Amino acid sequence: MYTITKEEHQSLVNALSELKYKEAAPFLMFFDKKMKDAEQKTENNNNTGINNNYNIGLTEGWTREIFIVKEKTLNKLKDLSATERKDLEIITNEAFETYLEGKKIIKEEEPKK
Numbered sequence: 790m791y792t793i794t795k796e797e798h799q800s801l802v803n804a805l806s807e808l809k810y811k812e813a814a815p816f817l818m819f820f821d822k823k824m825k826d827a828e829q830k831t832e833n834n835n836n837t838g839i840n841n842n843y844n845i846g847l848t849e850g851w852t853r854e855i856f857i858v859k860e861k862t863l864n865k866l867k868d869l870s871a872t873e874r875k876d877l878e879i880i881t882n883e884a885f886e887t888y889l890e891g892k893k894i895i896k897e898e899e900p901k902k
Contacts, residue, residue: 798824851878 802821827845844852870880 795824 847853866880866884867877870877873880
C-alpha cells in the first residue's frame with residue numbers, strides 16, 4: 790500500500806478537478822473519504838504515541854511487526870484463515886494469544902534514553 794501526503798492528495802484532487810469530467814467525481818469522493826479515514830486513524834495513533842507512518846490505516850490497539858516464520862507454518866496459518874473465514878491477522882493474533890495463555894512472563898525493561 791502506498792501512502793500519500795496531504796500535498797500529494799491536494800495536487801491530485803486539483804489535477805482531476807481541472808479535467809472537469811463527470812467520471813472524476815466518484816473517484817474524488819472515494820479518495821477524499823479514504824484520506825479522511827486515514828487522517829482519523831492517524832489522529833488516534835497520535836494519542837497513543839505510536840509511530841504514525843508505520844501504523845497508518847490500522848485499528849486502534851493494533852500495530853505492525855515483522856516475524857520470520859517457516860513457510861510450512863505460514864501456509865498452515867493461511868489455510869486455517871481460509872477454513873475459518875477469518876483474516877490472517879486475526880488467526881495469527883489468536884495463535885499468539887493461545888500460546889501466551891498461562892505463561893509466566895517477565896516484562897522487558899524499557900531501554901534508557
